[in-house]
Amino acid sequence: MVALFLSDIDRGDWWAREMTARLPDLDVRVWPDAGDLADIEYAIVWKPPPGLLSRMPKLRAILSLGAGVDHIFADPDCPPEVPVCRVVDQELTGRMTEYVLLSVLSYHRQVPTYRAQQQRRVWQHQHQISARERSVGLLGLGVLGQAAATQLVALDFTVSGWSRGPKRLDGVHCYHGAEGLAPFLAASDILVCLLPLTGETENILDRKLFAQLPQGANLINVARGGHLVESDLLAALESGQLAHATLDVLRAEPPADDHPFWAHPQITLTPHVASISDPRSVADQIAENIRRARAGEALLNQVDPARGY
Numbered sequence: 001m002v003a004l005f006l007s008d009i010d011r012g013d014w015w016a017r018e019m020t021a022r023l024p025d026l027d028v029r030v031w032p033d034a035g036d037l038a039d040i041e042y043a044i045v046w047k048p049p050p051g052l053l054s055r056m057p058k059l060r061a062i063l064s065l066g067a068g069v070d071h072i073f074a075d076p077d078c079p080p081e082v083p084v085c086r087v088v089d090q091e092l093t094g095r096m097t098e099y100v101l102l103s104v105l106s107y108h109r110q111v112p113t114y115r116a117q118q119q120r121r122v123w124q125h126q127h128q129i130s131a132r133e134r135s136v137g138l139l140g141l142g143v144l145g146q147a148a149a150t151q152l153v154a155l156d157f158t159v160s161g162w163s164r165g166p167k168r169l170d171g172v173h174c175y176h177g178a179e180g181l182a183p184f185l186a187a188s189d190i191l192v193c194l195l196p197l198t199g200e201t202e203n204i205l206d207r208k209l210f211a212q213l214p215q216g217a218n219l220i221n222v223a224r225g226g227h228l229v230e231s232d233l234l235a236a237l238e239s240g241q242l243a244h245a246t247l248d249v250l251r252a253e254p255p256a257d258d259h260p261f262w263a264h265p266q267i268t269l270t271p272h273v274a275s276i277s278d279p280r281s282v283a284d285q286i287a288e289n290i291r292r293a294r295a296g297e298a299l300l301n302q303v304d305p306a307r308g309y
Contacts, residue, residue: 002039003290004056006031007046007065014279015044022287042290047071054079061085061293063286067092067144067275069303070197070224080305085289088301089277093147096275099222100148100192103246103268104157107190107218108134112244116265131156135214137188139204140195140223141167141174142309144275148192160187185212190220197224198308207232216243222274225251230261237266248274 003026005015012030019028029035040056046065053062054077062072062084069086072078106112110126117124136152138145141163152159153171160173162184167174175184185191191213195201205221206229219242221228230251236242246268247261253272261267289299303309 001025001041001290001294002027002029003042003044004029004031004034004037004040005044006048006052009046010065010279015283018280018283019044019287022283023290026290042293044286045072048075050075051077053077053082061289061299063289065282066277068196068224069309070226073305073308083293083299083302084305085299085301086303086309087277087282087285088143089281089285091281092275092277093144095277096144096194096222097147097151099248099274100194100220101151101155103220103222104136104152104190104192105155106246107220107244108157112266112268132158134158135160135187135189137162137184137191138172139184139191139193141169141172142194142196145192145194148194158187160184182212185209186214188217189214190218192220193223193227195223195227196309197226202226203229205229205233207235210236210241213241215241217241218243219245221245222248225249225253233267234260234264237264242266244268246270248272 003019005012005028016028016030019026034040037055038057041058041060042063043053043056043059044063044065053059053075059079059082062082064072064084064086067087069084072084108131113126135158138149138161141161145161146169149159149161149169149172159171160175161169162175162181164176166176173187193205195204205227210232233245237245244266248270249272255261261269285300292299
C-alpha cells in the first residue's frame with residue numbers, strides 16, 4: 001500500500017511519520033522522492049503539479065490537505081474516475097469562525113477609522129450603531145458559512161446568507177440562486193466571501209458585484225484569491241463604493257513586492273492564515289479514508305467533480 005505526500009507548505013517527514021503511526025503497512029513517499037509513480041495508490045496533496053496525478057495508473061483516491069479542492073480540479077488531466085476528498089475539520093471550522101468574527105467586529109467597531117485617526121494624532125469619537133443595525137452577508141453557506149452565521153447571530157448582528165440552492169438557518173435571512181444575489185448584496189454592509197472556487201464563482205468579486213452593495217460597504221475574502229478581480233477592488237475603494245477590504249487570500253501568494261495591496265491604506269492583508277487545520281486531525285481523516293478505500297466503503301467528504309466542491 002503506497003501513498004504519495006506532496007505539499008509546498010507542510011512537512012513531509014512529519015506526515016510520513018504520522019501516517020505510518022496510523023497505518024503501519026503504508027509506504028509513504030514524500031515528493032519529489034516518489035519512486036515509480038505506477039506504485040502510488042493514494043495521493044495526499046496540496047497543489048500538485050499539472051499532469052502528475054494522471055501518471056498514477058493505480059490511483060484509488062486523491063486526498064486534499066485542505067478544505068478546498070480547486071487546486072486539484074485546476075489540473076485538466078486530473079483523472080475523472082478517481083474520487084477526490086476534502087478536509088472537513090472542527091478545528092478548521094472554529095478557526096475560520098474566529099477570523100470572520102474578528103474581521104466583522106473590527107469593521108463594526110470602526111477599527112480602521114480609529115487606526116487612521118491615530119496616525120493623524122486625532123482623538124475623536126465616532127458614532128457607533130448597535131450590532132442589530134449592522135448587516136453582515138455571508139456569500140456561501142457551506143460548513144464554514146453556517147458556523148460563522150450562527151456565531152454572528154449570537155452576537156445580535158443582522159445576518160444574511162447566499163447559496164447556490166435554498167437553505168434554511170435559524171436567525172439568518174437566506175437567499176439563493178441568481179435571482180437571490182442582488183437582494184442579498186443590497187442587504188450586506190459587510191460582505192464575507194466563503195465560496196468554493198469553481199468556474200461559476202471565479203472572478204465573482206468584481207465591479208458589477210461591488211456596485212450592488214450599499215455604498216461604503218466592507219469586504220472580507222477568506223475563500224480564494226481567484227474570486228477577486230483585483231483591479232475592480234482598487235477602483236471600488238478609490239470611488240468610495242467600498243470603504244475597506246480584508247484579504248486573507250490572493251491570486252499570487254505572497255504578492256510581488258510592488259503589489260499595490262501591500263501599502264494600500266484601505267486594505268488589510270493576512271498571509272492565508274484564517275483557517276489552518278490541526279495536522280493531527282487531518283491525518284486522522286486521511287488515514288480513515290485510506291482504510292475505507294481499501295475496504296470498499298464510502299469515503300468521507302468526497303466532492304462532486306461536476307460542482308467542484
